Amino acid sequence: MSGFEVSRNDYDHISVLYLSGFLDAHTAPKFEDGLQKLIKEERVKIIVNLKNLDYISSAGLGVFMGFIEEIREKGGDIKLSNLSPKVFKVFDLLGFPALYEIYEDEIQAKTKYSETK
Amino acid sequence: MSDYLNSFRLRNQEKIDSNQMDPRHLELSSLFEFSQTLNSSLDLKSILDSLLFVPMGRMMIGKGMVLLAVNESACKIATVKGLPADLIGSTFEFNDKPGDVVLINSDSDYSNLPEIFIKNKIKLLIPIKSMNQVTGMLVLGQKLLAPGFNEDEIHFLSSIGNIAAPAIENAKVFEKLNTVNRQLDHKIQELNTLFEIGNELNRLFDQKEILKRLSYSLMGQMLINQFFVAVKTDNTLKVVYKKGSIFSEENINKCLKSGIGKNDFQTPLRIEQTEEQLKNKFCDFGIKIIVPMVVQDQVRGYIFLGSKLNKTGFSESDVEFLSTLANIAIISIENARLFQETLEKKRLEEELNLAKNIQTKLLPDTMPVISRYDVHGYNIPSKSVGGDYFDIIKLNNDEFIFTIADVSGKGMPASLLMSNLQAGLHTLHQENYSLAEITFRLNNLIYKNTSIEKYITFFIAKLNIPQNKIFYVNAGHNPPYLFFKDGNYEELSTGGIILGMMADMPYEIGELQMKPGSYLTMFTDGVTEAMSPDDQPFEEFRVIDFFKQEIAKPVSCEQINLKMIETLYKFAGDPTKDDDITILTLSRKE
Known part of the structure; x- marks a missing residue:
């Protein structure tokens, strides 16, 4: 089975999750845990950096969906950055760009948070 | 193109002969450039934009639009310049689209034409023809500086229309192909999701884990985060999973008591398409679609779904996907239950054996x-x-x-x-x-x-x-x-x-x-x-x-x-x- 890792870095009021490997139904709980932890710590300004994500399935996208309502209610957001074309295609196919802000890189996403602070 | 060149030669024989053709040369090269631009692009919008910009720029025309035929009797406004942008996308009736250039000199010339042309003070209609069919129309207002269009200008514009026709057709086909491709990709994504969840669920024997995986796939594929799953135990529906804030305990109970489960339905029920009474009942709860979970023709539960986050409705393909997903999930849930029962039985047997051993030792x-x-x-x-x-x-x-x-x-x-x-x-x-x-x-x-x-x-x-x-x-x-x-x-x-x-x-x-x-x-x-x-x-x-x-x-x-x-x-x-x-x-x- 292919691996999947979540790591995290906190910058001031923003937290960045770095996903790598394969995000599918099997590995989704790991990502869910990561997001759940952030919510518990009330760190809801979240950037998910997908630079090293090789593959994402609909189930992986489901994790994003499962938390967005709660996070936005708490005044936060999930912004995405560094999507490879292959990963972006899945997001695009399922209509995610209409619901989530997607940025070229992490800095742009951070800037966006700073603007709306 | 050759038509234009022939008529150009014919009309300007004298000037060609006397080497007085600089402005015409310019016209010709601009046509050539236009043709190249069009043929190097497959993007319909940029083709239509240059189709408008070239004549507007060259002849100083303040407004124009490109129409595309929707069918024999109607046209759609594909793009506009110098006119309100909200016109784009609107359609209007247009019978007997003229196959030749129409130059409007007086108000009486508008009489057989759609109202929109009067309203926007259109002066010139140039047909865009493909295989002798009028597939669109380049529509221009009047020139800003000089009144009217001379014969050369009309010829030039008419050529532009002719050159644009195949490029527009190509772009349309390309666009259609893109749509089909996207639909196909979407279908593949759906199948991948089903395949993946099928594999994943086969591995799981715990109802909680199964429902969690089901929810990921549901949310990711359908763009929803409001739903709940109710499964039958002893013929009553019990909620086993709930996501999102709109379904309160009270509403869910009302919903379950509303008769669902008594009259089973085997195919998904889109609330908008049901009779008024049922519709009101479920719309109040925010439920948009109810998907039965079926094992061997037996309804064993339902998934109740709210709206998609991107506000689009559930397509035929979505409904099919939901139905399949629901059935895969319920089979796994059933298997998990049977597995747990078997485990329990085995545990009891083992305990009994243990007791037997102890007893023998007494x-x-x-x-x-x-x-x-x-x-x-x-x-x-x-x-x-x-x-x-x-x-x-x-x-x-x-x-x-x-x-x-x-x-x-x-x-x-x-x-x-x-x-x-x-x-x-x-x-x-x-x-x-x-x-x-x-x-x-x-x-x-x-x-x-x-x-x-x-x-x-x-x-x-x-x-x-x-x-x-x-x-x-x-x-x-x-x-x-x-x-x-x-x-x-x-x-x-x-x-x-x-x-x-x-x-x-x-x-x-x-x-x-x-x-x-x-x-x-x-x-x-x-x-x-x-x-x-x-x-x-x-x-x-x-x-x-x-x-x-x-x-x-x-x-x-x-x-x-x-x-x-x-x-x-x-x-x-x-x-x-x-x-x-x-x-x-x-x-x-x-």
Whole structure:
């Protein structure tokens, strides 16, 4: 089975999750845990950096969906950055760009948070 | 293109001949450039934009639009310049689209044309033709500086229309191809999701995990985060998973009580498409679609879904996907339930085996050697854990205790009670109590520890070797027999009531002489109640007859017990089918 890792870095009021490997139904709980932890710590300004994500399935996208309502209610957001074309295609196919802000890189996403602070 | 060049030559023969053609040369090269731009692009919007910009720029026209034919009688405004942008995308009726350039010089020229042209002061209509069909139209307002269009300009514009036609067609085909491709990609994504979840669910045997995976796929593929899953248990729907904030406990309950589940439906129900009454009911709760979860034509549950986050409705393809996903999930949920049940059963069986082992260990595994006496006890447990018990306890070199008991019921409770009795007995015999006192105390112990319907039939005997005497108490056990060599026998029934029925009951001690060659046999009702195939019990008289016959010549207790059991098997087939069988025999050697 292919691996999947979540790591995290906190910058001031923003937290960045770095996903790598394969995000599918099997590995989704790991990502869910990561997001759940952030919510518990009330760190809801979240950037998910997908630079090293090789593959994402609909189930992986489901994790994003499962938390967005709660996070936005708490005044936060999930912004995405560094999507490879292959990963972006899945997001695009399922209509995610209409619901989530997607940025070229992490800095742009951070800037966006700073603007709306 | 060649048309334009021919007519250009014809009209300008003189100037060509006299080398006075610089402005025309410019026109020609701009046409060439335009043609190249168009043919290098497959993007419909940029093609249409240049189709407008080229004439507007060259002839200083303030406004224009490109129309595309939707069908024979209607047109769509594909792009506009210098006119309100909200016109883009609107359609209007336009019958008999002119196949030639229409130049509008006076208001009367508008008479046969759609109103929109008057409103926007359109001066020139140039058809865009593909295979002799008018597929679109380049529509321009008036020039800002000079009035009217001269013949050259009309020719030029008409050529532009002709050049644009194939490029527009190509772009349209390309656009369509893109749409189809995207739909295909979407379908592939759907299939991947189903394939993935199928694989994943096959691995899981825990309902909670299964529902979690189902929710990921549902949310990711459908762009929803409002839904709940209700599964039938004993024919009532119970919510097993809920996501999102719009479904309150109260609403869910109302919804489940609204008759869903009574009249099962096997295909997804789109609330907008149902009858008014149902529609209002579910719309109030925010439910948009209800997807049944079906196993072998049986509806086992439903998924209730709210709106998609991107506000689009559920497409045919979405509904198909949901239906398949729901069915895959419910099969896994069912399997998980069966798996858990099997596990539970297996665990119980293992526990039973454990209990059986413990119970077997409570019975003596070797027979003591008693001088001038022979003893043998044998227990065959029935399939489940039984309640038979026998024991031989050496008190000292001269005294031995023999006991046999049958605990009411079977299985774990009987087994527990039996070990209780065993522990009690092993404690009490050390205290130098008489048999009556031991029995009295055991009765109180069992009475205290059990309900009234649990009881034990109990027989205890003490052998005194120097006196060759048997002292005994029979607490409701089927009476043992003492057989003498001469063919007579004694029934050992003195004692009292069954253990565990009433507290503080008195017990009486019986006393008998063990003559040489006599056999004392104790057994449980598994022997006397062993049933023959024609439903005849073995009964006491057969036990008595058997022993009378067998002890005529000296025989070891082990031999006689085994022969007894052999006889029981012959009589009943499998005598251990319903009950344990226990026989304990003691004989005084001759």
